[in-house]
Amino acid sequence: xxxxxxxxxxxxxxxxxxFAVLKRNEEEITRRAGRPIRISVVAxxxxxxxxxxxxxxxxVTDDAFAVVSDPEVDIVVELIGGYGVARQxxxxxxxxxxxxxxxxxxxxATHGNExxxxxxxxxxxxxxxxxxxxxIPIIKALREGLTANRIQWIAGIINGTTNFILxxxxxxxxxxxxxxxxxQALGYAEADPTFDxxxxxxxxxxxxxxxxxxxxxxxxxxxxxEGITRLQAQDIRYAEQLGYRIKLLGITRRTEAGVExxxxxxxxxxxxxxxxxxGAMNAxxxxxxxxxxxxxxxxxxxxxxxASAVIADLVDVTRLHTADPGNRVPHLAFQPDRISDLPxxxxxxxxxxxxxxxxxxxxxxxxxxITRILADEAISIDAMLQKEPDEGEAQTDIIILTHQCKEAxxxxxxARIEALETVxxxxxxxxxxxxx
Amino acid sequence: xxxxxxxxxxxxxxxxxxFAVLKRNEEEITRRAGRPIRISVVAxxxxxxxxxxxxxxxxVTDDAFAVVSDPEVDIVVELIGGYGVARQxxxxxxxxxxxxxxxxxxxxATHGNExxxxxxxxxxxxxxxxxxxxxIPIIKALREGLTANRIQWIAGIINGTTNFILxxxxxxxxxxxxxxxxxQALGYAEADPTFDxxxxxxxxxxxxxxxxxxxxxxxxxxxxxEGITRLQAQDIRYAEQLGYRIKLLGITRRTEAGVExxxxxxxxxxxxxxxxxxGAMNAxxxxxxxxxxxxxxxxxxxxxxxASAVIADLVDVTRLHTADPGNRVPHLAFQPDRISDLPxxxxxxxxxxxxxxxxxxxxxxxxxxITRILADEAISIDAMLQKEPDEGEAQTDIIILTHQCKEAxxxxxxARIEALETVxxxxxxxxxxxxx
Numbered sequence: 076x077x078x079x080x081x082x083x084x085x086x087x088x089x090x091x092x093x094f095a096v097l098k099r100n101e102e103e104i105t106r107r108a109g110r111p112i113r114i115s116v117v118a119x120x121x122x123x124x125x126x127x128x129x130x131x132x133x134x135v136t137d138d139a140f141a142v143v144s145d146p147e148v149d150i151v152v153e154l155i156g157g158y159g160v161a162r163q164x165x166x167x168x169x170x171x172x173x174x175x176x177x178x179x180x181x182x183x184a185t186h187g188n189e190x191x192x193x194x195x196x197x198x199x200x201x202x203x204x205x206x207x208x209x210x211i212p213i214i215k216a217l218r219e220g221l222t223a224n225r226i227q228w229i230a231g232i233i234n235g236t237t238n239f240i241l242x243x244x245x246x247x248x249x250x251x252x253x254x255x256x257x258x259q260a261l262g263y264a265e266a267d268p269t270f271d272x273x274x275x276x277x278x279x280x281x282x283x284x285x286x287x288x289x290x291x292x293x294x295x296x297x298x299x300x301e302g303i304t305r306l307q308a309q310d311i312r313y314a315e316q317l318g319y320r321i322k323l324l325g326i327t328r329r330t331e332a333g334v335e336x337x338x339x340x341x342x343x344x345x346x347x348x349x350x351x352x353x354g355a356m357n358a359x360x361x362x363x364x365x366x367x368x369x370x371x372x373x374x375x376x377x378x379x380x381x382a383s384a385v386i387a388d389l390v391d392v393t394r395l396h397t398a399d400p401g402n403r404v405p406h407l408a409f410q411p412d413r414i415s416d417l418p419x420x421x422x423x424x425x426x427x428x429x430x431x432x433x434x435x436x437x438x439x440x441x442x443x444x445i446t447r448i449l450a451d452e453a454i455s456i457d458a459m460l461q462k463e464p465d466e467g468e469a470q471t472d473i474i475i476l477t478h479q480c481k482e483a484x485x486x487x488x489x490a491r492i493e494a495l496e497t498v499x500x501x502x503x504x505x506x507x508x509x510x511x
Numbered sequence: 512x513x514x515x516x517x518x519x520x521x522x523x524x525x526x527x528x529x530f531a532v533l534k535r536n537e538e539e540i541t542r543r544a545g546r547p548i549r550i551s552v553v554a555x556x557x558x559x560x561x562x563x564x565x566x567x568x569x570x571v572t573d574d575a576f577a578v579v580s581d582p583e584v585d586i587v588v589e590l591i592g593g594y595g596v597a598r599q600x601x602x603x604x605x606x607x608x609x610x611x612x613x614x615x616x617x618x619x620a621t622h623g624n625e626x627x628x629x630x631x632x633x634x635x636x637x638x639x640x641x642x643x644x645x646x647i648p649i650i651k652a653l654r655e656g657l658t659a660n661r662i663q664w665i666a667g668i669i670n671g672t673t674n675f676i677l678x679x680x681x682x683x684x685x686x687x688x689x690x691x692x693x694x695q696a697l698g699y700a701e702a703d704p705t706f707d708x709x710x711x712x713x714x715x716x717x718x719x720x721x722x723x724x725x726x727x728x729x730x731x732x733x734x735x736x737e738g739i740t741r742l743q744a745q746d747i748r749y750a751e752q753l754g755y756r757i758k759l760l761g762i763t764r765r766t767e768a769g770v771e772x773x774x775x776x777x778x779x780x781x782x783x784x785x786x787x788x789x790g791a792m793n794a795x796x797x798x799x800x801x802x803x804x805x806x807x808x809x810x811x812x813x814x815x816x817x818a819s820a821v822i823a824d825l826v827d828v829t830r831l832h833t834a835d836p837g838n839r840v841p842h843l844a845f846q847p848d849r850i851s852d853l854p855x856x857x858x859x860x861x862x863x864x865x866x867x868x869x870x871x872x873x874x875x876x877x878x879x880x881i882t883r884i885l886a887d888e889a890i891s892i893d894a895m896l897q898k899e900p901d902e903g904e905a906q907t908d909i910i911i912l913t914h915q916c917k918e919a920x921x922x923x924x925x926a927r928i929e930a931l932e933t934v935x936x937x938x939x940x941x942x943x944x945x946x947x
Contacts, residue, residue: 096659096801106726106849107658109837204656210802212656219655220640220648222543223532223822290542348808351784365532366646366819369809372784373802383802386659394838401545402834413542 078111079393082142082173084164085154086119086128089178089205092378093152093385094128108390118142143168150392152385153177162186169193169201174396176388178205178381181270184279187286187293191406198400202388207280208233208357210380211373212387217287217361218408224363226288228328228335230343230510233280235355235375236271237303237323239263241340242353245311245320251304263355273302274323274338281325284359285336289329289417290409294336297419301339310432310503313474314342317458319430319507320350326508333420342430342476342507349510360510368510423483428457431475432503433492437464441497442473448495452488454480470499476507514547515829518578518609520600521590522555522564525614525641528814529588529821530564536822544826554578579604586828588821589613598622605629605637610832612824614641614817617706620715623722623729627842634836638824643716644669644793646816647809648823653723653797654844660799662724664764664771666779666946669716671791671811672707673739673759675699677776678789681747681756687740699791709738710759710774717761720795721772725765725853726845730772733855737775746868746939749910750778753894755866755943756786762944769856778866778912778943785946796946804946859919864893867911868939869928873900877933878909884931888924890916906935912943 083090094114097104105111114132118139119125125135136142143151143164151168153175155161161182168175169190177183183190183206194201204214208231217226232238236258243254255272258264270276282295303323314321319342328335343350348370352358357375362368374380395403405411435441442461449456457476464471477485489502519526530550533540541547550568554575555561561571572578579587579600587604589611591597597618602625604611611630613619619626619642630637640650644667653662668674672694679690691708694700706712718731739759750757755778764771779786784806788794793811798804810816831839841847871877878897885892893912900907913921925938 092801100659100661100801103661104659106845107841109841109846210799211805212652215651215656216648219827220651220823221819222540222826223536223819225536225539348784348787351787363646363819364536365528365815365822367810367816369647369807371805371807373805379801380803383657383659383799386801387656390658391655394840395834398831398834398838402830402838404830405543405545409542410545 076110078113080113080115080147080149081152081389082145082148082150083114083117083152083154084139084142085156086117086125087154088378089381089385090154091128092382093154096379096382096386104386104390108393110393112389112393115147116142116145139164140167143173144171148173149396150174150176150389152389153179156181158182158185165190166193169197169199172197172199174200174392176202176385176392178385180206180276180279180283184282184293184295187283194406195411200392200395200403201406202392203283204388205381205384207283208359208371209373209375209377210383211357211359211371211375212384213284213359213371214287216371217284218404221361221363221366224365226329227362227364228326229284229288229359229361230349230508231281231284231325231359232322232349232352232357233325233359233375234271234277234323235357236264236268237277238352238357239355240272241303241321241323244308245315248308248312250308251306272304274300277323277325277338281327281336281338285327285334287408288327289334290407290413290415291334291417292414294419297336299337299339299422303340306340307503310505313432313460314430317460317474317476318345319343320345321505322350324508329417330420332424333418335425336419337422337425339506342505343510347510423481423486425482426479427482428479428507428509429477429485430505430507431477431489433473434470434499435473436497437469437471438497444495444497445473445492448488448491449477452480452484454478454484454488512546514549516549516551516583516585517588517825518581518584518586519550519553519588519590520575520578521592522553522561523590524814525817525821526590527564528818529590532815532818532822540822540826544829546829548825548829551583552578552581575600576603579609580607584609585832586610586612586825588825589615592617594618594621601626602629605633605635608633608635610636610828612638612821612828614821616642616712616715616719620718620729620731623719630842631836631847636828636831636839637842638828639719640824641817641820643719644795644807645809645811645813646819647793647795647807647811648820649720649795649807650723652807653720654840657797657799657802660801662765663798663800664762665720665724665795665797666785666944667717667720667761667795668758668785668788668793669761669795669811670707670713670759671793672700672704673713674788674793675791676708677739677757677759680744681751684744684748686744687742708740710736713759713761714774717763717772717774721763721770723844724763725770726843726849726851727770727853728850730855733772735773735775735858739776742776743939746941749868749896750866753896753910753912754781755779756781757941758786760944765853766856768860769854771861772855773858773861775942778941779946783946859917859922861918862915863918864915864943864945865913865921866941866943867913867925869909870906870935871909872933873905873907874933880931880933881909881928884924884927885913888916888920890914890920890924
């Protein structure tokens with residue numbers, strides 16, 4: 076049967092992996108798809124690299140715009156990344172009636188609404204399994220596998236770099252800066268790690284999952300984003316003593332008032348399966364009203380895991396490109412005319428539990444002052460840990476775990492606690508989720 | 512938009528759950544599917560129950576054959592179970608051009624080849640997400656999410672009853688019989704628990720996963736099936752001391768010589784995520800050559816989790832029933848003309864590692880005899896545990912973990928070891944998988 080022709084934009088890590096897996100598993104993939112999937116042209120600014128990787132197996136060009144206008148190309152695979160030229164190329168491909176497969180979470184989280192609207196108007200597919208959690212088929216699970224459910228919340232470890240760093244900090248008791256250097260040396264973190272360690276990459280992925288779980292537009296600009304750069308080794312230790320592990324979670328929850336959309340370091344009970352996801356692995360926990368909790372685990376990055384998702388999309392598009400758009404899964408899982416305007420909640424309205432570490436004078440009455448302030452703000456205490464002061468120290472640490480309250484109440488209580496004469500410096504505040 | 516009409520066969524646990532979830536989440540499901548999914552008729556021998564559950568919301572009949580011939584019905588949902596009347600009804604529905612959604616693992620594992628051939632000839636869909644691992648969308652992951660991969664092996668905890676029993680045996684140190692009674696009292700095990708505890712239910716599900724992972728026909732009759740009824744509490748303890756947990760795993764692996772297809776109690780390293788799946792939960796670990804390991808976790812049974820899978824299939828069928836069959840995912844994941852004839856390996860050809868517990872005389876030379884026999888059969892030892900004999904006992908336990916070897920070699924070695932004068936009774940043999 077006639078092959079379907081793919082134009083591949085970008086032959087870096089994921090592009091190279093896609094090329095290699097399509098070639099190695101050509102027979103297996105054709106057995107499934109019913110026709111060969113052939114890369115007919117590769118575009119990359121680095122022509123030498125493109126020639127080396129493809130070894131003459133297909134055309135090579137440094138003009139990506141020629142590929143998205145190439146009459147031979149049925150599907151454009153965009154693996155360039157970023158919001159600049161990638162956006163222009165995707166929009167041009169759609170305009171030219173090409174289907175698009177992309178791994179570009181940043182592009183979709185920030186310009187997805189415009190891109191999907193254009194694709195729907197043109198009757199083409201924009202597929203994006205590779206944009207979230209690499210090789211884990213989580214987009215398919217959310218868009219198709221859990222369609223019976225009112226999805227209630229999602230909590231995901233969706234950035235391998237930060238999970239590797241947190242695992243190492245805990246295992247070795249090392250500070251953030253030291254482990255970041257190690258991660259960079261091992262290739263788990265980039266030279267400029269900002270997107271990963273500040274939680275931005277996780278927020279891009281969370282934005283996409285939130286949209287398809289709840290049927291709302293992409294609203295990356297409304298996400299609350301806090302990374303792991305200020306996390307201290309002692310808080311990881313204290314959390315452990317209290318039966319919790321700290322993970323950088325992307326959390327999105329539907330409430331009656333609106334949708335929570337937040338990325339931050341989070342204490343979760345050690346006994347939860349997701350708390351035991353270590354190293355650079357990813358996992359996404361989804362709570363649906365019918366199915367209950369389901370969890371999806373695997374490699375969230377890397378050449379071949381990400382290629383696995385890109386090629387799964389290519390097989391889907393190969394099957395569905397001749398079908399009526401009504402036969403396809405809607406881009407955002409819900410019919411375009413049934414997208415909800417449920418707002419994203421400001422962080423002050425979010426309900427969660429807290430871990431507070433306070434540096435306090437070791438004298439009577441301190442604890443009474445603190446607990447009174449929490450009671451005033453209607454925040455109840457779930458657990459407390461008071462350290463014996465070190466030899467010769469006049470100060471000590473108090474750790475408090477609270478029950479759920481609004482972030483605004485926690486903010487108010489913390490400001491009042493910090494103002495106490497017996498409390499020195501700023502409180503350390505982390506959020507806590509039971510995930511049950 | 513005009514609703515799609517469903518005829519529901521069987522209004523028991525899963526049927527009732529399907530009815531309830533379709534009603535409760537009607538709006539959410541319609542937002543996704545693009546048109547309402549309506550149960551227009553329910554068939555059950557227990558008319559009173561059917562009337563009670565449906566409350567007049569749809570027609571009710573005790574004649575299931577009338578439903579599969581009902582001109583108003585677009586999709587038949589078969590939730591009767593078993594291979595008898597369910598098979599006739601499914602075949603008749605297909606003959607009448609109805610699409611079918613079924614949760615019937617026993618039927619598909621034993622008559623799936625015939626059923627899918629008939630469905631393909633007629634151009635209708637037979638969907639079966641609910642047949643394996645309840646609400647976990649594992650069929651979708653295998654058939655669609657991992658299409659880029661040569662799947663290498665699958666290992667699954669796919670029977671909640673036995674996982675509950677094993678968790679309780681370990682937690683409480685109780686024998687199998689006592690925990691089975693508890694499970695029956697709690698409703699986790701049926702009055703006749705044979706299908707669950709003997710591994711037959713798991714083998715049905717494994718047969719289905721094996722077929723769609725490797726592109727081979729359903730071959731339930733070739734599966735090796737061993738349940739948990741002979742498992743002893745002391746082996747769970749010894750395994751724990753050696754860093755392993757015992758789970759009833761369904762394992763299917765592709766080798767050059769053929770496909771392994773086996774269900775048996777298995778030691779797996781405690782540090783693996785899947786070893787920590789407790790209680791009645793299910794989890795499936797899939798190894799693909801591109802993606803590496805991915806894991807899917809959730810509730811494998813129960814009214815609403817199973818309904819979640821049934822309704823996901825209903826949404827898929829609603830989308831795809833007007834599409835050309837070429838636009839649909841092939842029933843067995845691979846194109847019908849590309850199914851492989853790779854044979855299922857007899858158990859004697861399977862390669863695995865072993866846990867052996869031997870009751871031996873506490874005197875010199877015993878261990879030398881045993882290790883010499885293992886060496887003769889080219890079986891190397893990975894770890895050993897020799898217990899001090901109890902006060903006044905002349906015998907003691909030796910536990911040996913082996914490296915991988917063929918089952919035939921293990922059989923031969925065990926027979927020779929049991930024949931030693933210093934070894935009393937039968938050896939206890941369990942299989943061990945590192946899952947790496």
